[in-house]
Every structure is written in structure tokens, then in C-alpha cells.
Amino acid sequence: MGTIRLTTAQALVKFLNNQYIRFDGKESRFVEGIFTIFGHGNVVGLGQALQQDPGELKVRQGKNEQGMAQAAVAFAKQNRRKKIYACTSSIGPGAANMVTAAGTATANNIPVLLLPGDTFATRQPDPVLQQVEHTNNASMTTNDAYKAVCKYWDRISRPEQLMNAMINAMRVLTSLDDTGAVCIALPQDVQGEAYDFPDYFFKKRVHVIPRRKATDEEIEDAVKLITSKKKPLLICGGGVKYSEAGEELKEFAKEFNIPIGETQAGKSSVESNFELNLGGVGVTGNLAANLIAESADLVIGVGTRFTDFTSGSKELFRNKDVDFVTVNASVFQAYKMDATKVVGDAKACLIQLKEALKKLKYKSSYKNEIIEAKNKWENEVKRLYSIEYPKTDFKPEIAGQNEDFLKEFYKLYGSALPQTTVVGEINKFVEKEFNGNYVVIGSAGSLPGDLQRLWRSSKKYSYHMEYGYSCMGYEISGSLGVKLAEPDKEVYAMVGDGSYLMLHSELITSIQERKKINVLLFDNCGFGCINNLQMSNGIESFGTEFRFRNEDQNRLNGEYVPIDFAKCAEGYGAKTYTVKTIDELKNALKDAKNQKVSTLIDIKVLPKTMTDGYDAWWHVGVAEVSNRKSIQDAYAERQKRLSSARKY
Structure with a gap:
């Protein structure tokens, strides 16, 4: 085993240059580059490493730490989570600015690597510029705020800790079912400390993103439920986009005559003019999708988290006999709505379900309902336009x-x-x-x-x-x-x-x-x-x-x-x-x-000229006690809606 003597920051840059992913047999670089706003907490450490040898990393200068990190989130989202940017900031306000972007990434299950500078690991110069002191905990810094909004968090207080931390970081960043923001806090003194890193730490690593299939039992359970229902509705979530399963969803819908409602994250996974695509569903959904959702006796959520906007605060699906099937890579998400679970990659699972349902010659019982709902909405769109x-x-x-x-x-x-x-x-x-x-x-x-x-x-x-x-x-x-x-x-x-x-x-x-x-x-x-x-x-x-x-x-x-x-x-x-x-x-x-x-x-644009309503409800905390009758009426309506909403 050979070693390479590098600073912690130099080793980090070299490691990032050697990370690849493989998806459907295609291999590509994973880390495209790094957004920077340099300050005293990172400019002489990670900044020096990037100036000396960035490798293939593209170094871009942000103007606001939150802004550059949001750009990194969007980059990964548009690349369907197959490429990322890292982001580095100084300590204190610079690090705190990126916390919001970390929340954006984690809430949306989008990978982003955040590398905020931190106070001195030695604590000898404390309190340094921009340090927040805690009288009850000397180890706590601004970067502890990331713990609530990241999927993985670590602080590198010794150079050799970098190796374990970055392997874990890549585990999360390339995860099919549990990705989001990763924070690796870098104390400014440790960034410049040298260590004899083993050369195998810098080998080319190819992280395979698999297409996991559901178990036979899960497919059997889902098929049994689907075939017992007459009017199912598919919900196209972000998981369809990241799985690149749009064509499979269309084929599934067409084969069994099942309409599709789109979430915000799933929209454009299937073209809008596809005959079974009803469009947006839920609180910000349209008349067509919400009409069908109201009477559906089965909701098949594919790659969706069933947020309150998608489910109309769990009040949209009003058929008393409605049941749910979830197709999701995440077991956590698959448990939503007390659903029958199909855990795995959206594309792979849709193929499995399609094959099983075809053998049983299943078809929904829709007749003219889908086209009638679409026509109603089309007339409304013409009016709004x-x-x-x-x-x-x-x-x-x-x-x-x-x-x-x-x-x-x-x-x-x-x-x-x-x-x-x-x-x-x-x-x-x-x-x-x-x-x-x-x-x-x-x-x-x-x-x-x-x-x-x-x-x-x-x-x-x-x-x-x-x-x-x-x-x-x-x-x-x-x-x-x-x-x-x-x-x-x-x-x-x-x-x-x-x-x-x-x-x-x-x-x-x-x-x-x-x-x-x-x-x-x-x-x-x-x-x-x-x-x-x-x-x-x-x-x-x-x-x-x-x-x-x-x-x-x-x-x-x-x-x-x-x-x-x-x-x-x-x-x-x-x-x-x-x-x-x-x-x-x-x-x-x-x-x-x-x-x-x-x-x-x-x-x-004139105020109050946006769209509104279309028979979906949003649950917000209306005042129970008020001297205004209009608020009292709003509270009464809230209670009425709550009585018909699902409780889980």
C-alpha cells in the first residue's frame, strides 16, 4: 500500500474527482464541480486546494451561499440525481445561509454536498471571527444547525476522519431511497493539516444505482387489490422522473385504461398531451384530475410522498371504499396512506405489475368519465387563457x-x-x-x-x-x-x-x-x-x-x-x-x-387573477376563537372537511 501526503482539503478535492455512477449500464462522473464563496473559514484551506489542483472539477463563484446551493440542488434535480455540485462556504453567516438550501434538498430527496468551514478543532484561538459561543457546549457551532435538514452530517476534527466521512457521504448522495443534503463540516485548521493518505482512498469508485425489483409477495398483494377495483387512479410522482419511467407509466396506463394525475415533482415525466394524462392533482391540481380522484376506488401512487398538496390534506379521495397502492424506492414513503406496498425502482416495479396484471386480463371500468373530465377542464383552460x-x-x-x-x-x-x-x-x-x-x-x-x-x-x-x-x-x-x-x-x-x-x-x-x-x-x-x-x-x-x-x-x-x-x-x-x-x-x-x-x-399582472380551487382542500390552522364571523365560518368549514379526511 502506498501513501500520498496531502492536506485534508487537497485529499477531499482529489477524492471528489474520482467518484462515478453507473445507471442502466452507463457510467458518468458524479461530481461536476464546486460552487464557492470564499471567506476566512475556507479560502486558505479548501480554496488553496482548488487553486492548486481542481482536477476536473468546475469551480464556480456564487454570490449568496443559499443561492449557489439552491443552484446545486436544481442542477442535481434536472440531472435526475445522476450528477451533483458541491458547495463551500466560510464559517458563521456563510454556513448558516446554506441551511435553507439543505432543507430544500432533503425535503425533495435531491443530493447536494455542502462543505461549510468551521471553527478551529484545536479551539486555541477561540472565539474566532463569526464564532457563536455556547456556554453549555464548547463543541457546538453554527454547523450543528444542519443536523435537522441533512440526511448525513459529520465534522472532520482530524485529517484521517475524512476517509470514513466521505465514503458515508457518497453512500447517501448516491442512494436510491434515502438521499438528500450531506454536510461535511471542515474546521479551518484541519483543512490545512497534512496526513499520509493511503492511495486506495483515491481510486476510481463507481457507485451503481440499481433498479431494485419488488418481492413476489408485494406484487401478488398489489395485483390482488388492483384487480378487485374498478376505477383506479395513477399518481405520477417525482420518483417516476428520477427512475426515468415515464414510458413505462404510459404503457401501464394504456394497457389497463387507468388515468394519470401528476404531482409537481412528477409533471413532465409524461407528456401533457398523452390521452390518459389528466394533469395536476390535489390542492394545486385541476378540475379533471380532482374529479376523477374524488370517485376513484383505488389510488396507485408511483414515486410520490403523498404530501398535503397531492392528497388535498388527505380529504381529496372521497370514495368510502378507496384503497391505496404505493410504488416507491423508499420503505418509509411506501408506508404512506396505510397502503399496500411495492418497494423498489419505479420502472422495474411497473414492468412487474404490468406483466402480472396482463396475465389476469385486467381492465378498469371507466367508460366516458376520463374524456368528459378532460373536456370540462379544457373548456376552463380556454376561459382562463x-x-x-x-x-x-x-x-x-x-x-x-x-x-x-x-x-x-x-x-x-x-x-x-x-x-x-x-x-x-x-x-x-x-x-x-x-x-x-x-x-x-x-x-x-x-x-x-x-x-x-x-x-x-x-x-x-x-x-x-x-x-x-x-x-x-x-x-x-x-x-x-x-x-x-x-x-x-x-x-x-x-x-x-x-x-x-x-x-x-x-x-x-x-x-x-x-x-x-x-x-x-x-x-x-x-x-x-x-x-x-x-x-x-x-x-x-x-x-x-x-x-x-x-x-x-x-x-x-x-x-x-x-x-x-x-x-x-x-x-x-x-x-x-x-x-x-x-x-x-x-x-x-x-x-x-x-x-x-x-x-x-x-x-x-393584476392581483387576484391567479387560479383557485377546483374542489381540493388545504388544511391550515384557522383560529378557533375570533370576533369576525368570516373567520368563524372558515373554522366551521375546516372542521367539516377534517371530519371526512383520512387520519393517517
């Missing part, structure tokens, strides 16, 4: 609208653009111009609901939604990550003004890296989605709109605050546009397509 407001008559067209909001906004910006009409125009444009070879990205606010309901994806993997954590600020950072993953595709971030203000630092990184992204910013003067939530539960608008303070009332209920987002982004070097009409939108989209630099289209 074609709404126009005469500038003198703001009669509400969508549930939840308030005429006063619309008039006030028009007075401020001179725009009468409904959000649903804008979404429709953008969808038609990108499909026509790129024939499906684009990626649209979203995460938080009202846009995820509009996109899950209204967006049509003609090609696989063209829809990228982070909705496991619904992290505001993901959209623009995520667009950079997607562009790094798919450099030949046009990338569009769909972001609200509230989310844009949370985090847009990586727009500058996209310009610096010459990776063009397109930011479609929907400005409705506030946190419109949450404003809807409070008002629909009987509360008056409070603290959710961007308004000037009214000193007499000590409330933020003055006039709207006008913001020129285009001018802001122009200062960064982006090509920008301000849009107040459909013609201006069309012209901006056409011109932006021909730009070489990142673009931002500041779209002034």
Missing part, C-alpha cells in the same frame, strides 16, 4: 378576486393583465419557438398552482418545480443550476415579485458565467398567494401586500409601493423589458429569445 379586462370595468372573472384590488393596481401601473392569460401566452410561445426543448422553473407563491394546472409540456423534463420545500428564492438560483445541467436549452424562471425580492443574486452569476437564463417576473405588489390564503379564511388583508405605512393607523395599508424591477436587473447587466399589455409581452418574449445575455421581463 383568454380573460381580458376592459380598462373601465374590472368585474371579477376568477374566484377570490376583489374589484378594488384590480382598480388600484391599474391606477398605479396602467396594466390590466390577468395572470392566467399571461401564463397561457408564455406557454404557447415557448412551445411554438422551441418545440418543447426548454425548461420552465418555479417554486413558490401562486405561480406553482397556475403552472401545475395550466402549463402544457410537450417534451419530457421540461417542467422543473421545487415544491417539496416551496422555497421562495429558488427560482432564479434554480434556473442557473438547470442551465448548467441543460446548456443547450432555453431556461425560463417563473417568479413572483415577493420571491424575487427574497433572493436573486445568482442572476449576476448567470451573467458572469455566460449562462443565459430568462426571468419572467410577475409583479402583483405583494405575497399574493398568502394574501389569498388569509382572505379566503376570513381575515382581512394584513401584512401580505407591498404597501406604504399608514401612520394614522400604524398599518401597512397605504398605497401600493411601485417597484421598477427592470431597472434593477438592468443595472446588473441583464437585458430587461417592462410589460403591461399582451402585445408588449409577445414582443419581449421574441426579443429575449435572440439575446445572448440573461434577460428579465417585468410583467405587471
Whole structure:
């Protein structure tokens, strides 16, 4: 056995350069590169190692630690978890900034490697700059905050610990069923310490991502249940995308005449125009999928976690005889909804189930219900895409609208653009111009609901939604990550003004890296989605709109605050546009397509013109005691819905 004398940081870089994965017989590098924001906790350690010899790692400079880590999450997600970026920060605030991104990764089961600097292992200079001291525990640092949001956590207090830690890190990062964020905290003194590492630590490692099959007993149990049911519904979750099982799901649906409802993570695993694809299901789902879900006597969840948005807070599936089958790589997820479990890779398990059901010549009992539900929704989409407001008559067209909001906004910006009409125009444009070879990205606010309901994806993997954590600020950072993953595709971030203000630092990184992204910013003067939530539960608008303070009332209920987002982004070097009409939108989209630099289209959309409802319920904590009748009514409705919701 030979040895190589390296610092801990140099050994880490060398190790990362030799990690590969094999999936369906194809081998590829696993770690694409590393995002960095250097500070005193990592610049002379890991920074020195990367400057001296990064190997094949691409080193990219972030602008905000959360932003660069969110870009890394999106990169891995768009690569269907087959490639990752690592991220390094200094200690203290830099490390704390990445905690949110770690939560995003773990909630969505996306691998990301986080390498925050840490305080001195020797503790001799303590307290160092940015160190948080704990009088009851000298070993605790900012990086302990990662423990709640990571799938694996370690701190390297001696160089030789790196070997065991990184093998475990790779175990989690390449896991089929238990992946997420990995934090390896690196004390700044240990980063520079040398050790004689055995050369076998740096050998090429190929981590095989298997297609695990379900057991015969699991298949038998699932088939027995399925064949006893007449009106099943398939739920296409993110596991279908990561397994690359879209074709198998389509074949399964077609063979047995079973309709498909999509989750946010699963959308675009199956093309929107597939005849049995009903579209989004649940709280942000559409009329077609939710109608079928209400009467289904069996729900087959494929690669889904059955979040509250997918299940309508467990109240959507209202057939008294409904049962559940789960197909999932994770035993933990497979136990959801007290289901009959099929544990394994989505593609492999669908093939097993299909073969067993074909032998029994199973068919669902649907007749015209699927096409009738789709036609109802198609008519509603046409209406939503074609709404126009005469500038003198703001009669509400969508549930939840308030005429006063619309008039006030028009007075401020001179725009009468409904959000649903804008979404429709953008969808038609990108499909026509790129024939499906684009990626649209979203995460938080009202846009995820509009996109899950209204967006049509003609090609696989063209829809990228982070909705496991619904992290505001993901959209623009995520667009950079997607562009790094798919450099030949046009990338569009769909972001609200509230989310844009949370985090847009990586727009500058996209310009610096010459990776063009397109930011479609929907400005409705506030946190419109949450404003809807409070008002629909009987509360008056409070603290959710961007308004000037009214000193007499000590409330933020003055006039709207006008913001020129285009001018802001122009200062960064982006090509920008301000849009107040459909013609201006069309012209901006056409011109932006021909730009070489990142673009931002500041779209002034009327508040309260997003989609809403479609017969799904979201369980939130409404006040049990209130002096407002509207809140009392909302609480009564909550109790009524709870009485019919499943309890597990």
C-alpha cells in the first residue's frame, strides 16, 4: 500500500474527482464541480486546494451561499440525481445561509454536498471571527444547525476522519431511497493539516444505482387489490422522473385504461398531451384530475410522498371504499396512506405489475368519465387563457378576486393583465419557438398552482418545480443550476415579485458565467398567494401586500409601493423589458429569445387573477376563537372537511 501526503482539503478535492455512477449500464462522473464563496473559514484551506489542483472539477463563484446551493440542488434535480455540485462556504453567516438550501434538498430527496468551514478543532484561538459561543457546549457551532435538514452530517476534527466521512457521504448522495443534503463540516485548521493518505482512498469508485425489483409477495398483494377495483387512479410522482419511467407509466396506463394525475415533482415525466394524462392533482391540481380522484376506488401512487398538496390534506379521495397502492424506492414513503406496498425502482416495479396484471386480463371500468373530465377542464383552460379586462370595468372573472384590488393596481401601473392569460401566452410561445426543448422553473407563491394546472409540456423534463420545500428564492438560483445541467436549452424562471425580492443574486452569476437564463417576473405588489390564503379564511388583508405605512393607523395599508424591477436587473447587466399589455409581452418574449445575455421581463399582472380551487382542500390552522364571523365560518368549514379526511 502506498501513501500520498496531502492536506485534508487537497485529499477531499482529489477524492471528489474520482467518484462515478453507473445507471442502466452507463457510467458518468458524479461530481461536476464546486460552487464557492470564499471567506476566512475556507479560502486558505479548501480554496488553496482548488487553486492548486481542481482536477476536473468546475469551480464556480456564487454570490449568496443559499443561492449557489439552491443552484446545486436544481442542477442535481434536472440531472435526475445522476450528477451533483458541491458547495463551500466560510464559517458563521456563510454556513448558516446554506441551511435553507439543505432543507430544500432533503425535503425533495435531491443530493447536494455542502462543505461549510468551521471553527478551529484545536479551539486555541477561540472565539474566532463569526464564532457563536455556547456556554453549555464548547463543541457546538453554527454547523450543528444542519443536523435537522441533512440526511448525513459529520465534522472532520482530524485529517484521517475524512476517509470514513466521505465514503458515508457518497453512500447517501448516491442512494436510491434515502438521499438528500450531506454536510461535511471542515474546521479551518484541519483543512490545512497534512496526513499520509493511503492511495486506495483515491481510486476510481463507481457507485451503481440499481433498479431494485419488488418481492413476489408485494406484487401478488398489489395485483390482488388492483384487480378487485374498478376505477383506479395513477399518481405520477417525482420518483417516476428520477427512475426515468415515464414510458413505462404510459404503457401501464394504456394497457389497463387507468388515468394519470401528476404531482409537481412528477409533471413532465409524461407528456401533457398523452390521452390518459389528466394533469395536476390535489390542492394545486385541476378540475379533471380532482374529479376523477374524488370517485376513484383505488389510488396507485408511483414515486410520490403523498404530501398535503397531492392528497388535498388527505380529504381529496372521497370514495368510502378507496384503497391505496404505493410504488416507491423508499420503505418509509411506501408506508404512506396505510397502503399496500411495492418497494423498489419505479420502472422495474411497473414492468412487474404490468406483466402480472396482463396475465389476469385486467381492465378498469371507466367508460366516458376520463374524456368528459378532460373536456370540462379544457373548456376552463380556454376561459382562463383568454380573460381580458376592459380598462373601465374590472368585474371579477376568477374566484377570490376583489374589484378594488384590480382598480388600484391599474391606477398605479396602467396594466390590466390577468395572470392566467399571461401564463397561457408564455406557454404557447415557448412551445411554438422551441418545440418543447426548454425548461420552465418555479417554486413558490401562486405561480406553482397556475403552472401545475395550466402549463402544457410537450417534451419530457421540461417542467422543473421545487415544491417539496416551496422555497421562495429558488427560482432564479434554480434556473442557473438547470442551465448548467441543460446548456443547450432555453431556461425560463417563473417568479413572483415577493420571491424575487427574497433572493436573486445568482442572476449576476448567470451573467458572469455566460449562462443565459430568462426571468419572467410577475409583479402583483405583494405575497399574493398568502394574501389569498388569509382572505379566503376570513381575515382581512394584513401584512401580505407591498404597501406604504399608514401612520394614522400604524398599518401597512397605504398605497401600493411601485417597484421598477427592470431597472434593477438592468443595472446588473441583464437585458430587461417592462410589460403591461399582451402585445408588449409577445414582443419581449421574441426579443429575449435572440439575446445572448440573461434577460428579465417585468410583467405587471393584476392581483387576484391567479387560479383557485377546483374542489381540493388545504388544511391550515384557522383560529378557533375570533370576533369576525368570516373567520368563524372558515373554522366551521375546516372542521367539516377534517371530519371526512383520512387520519393517517
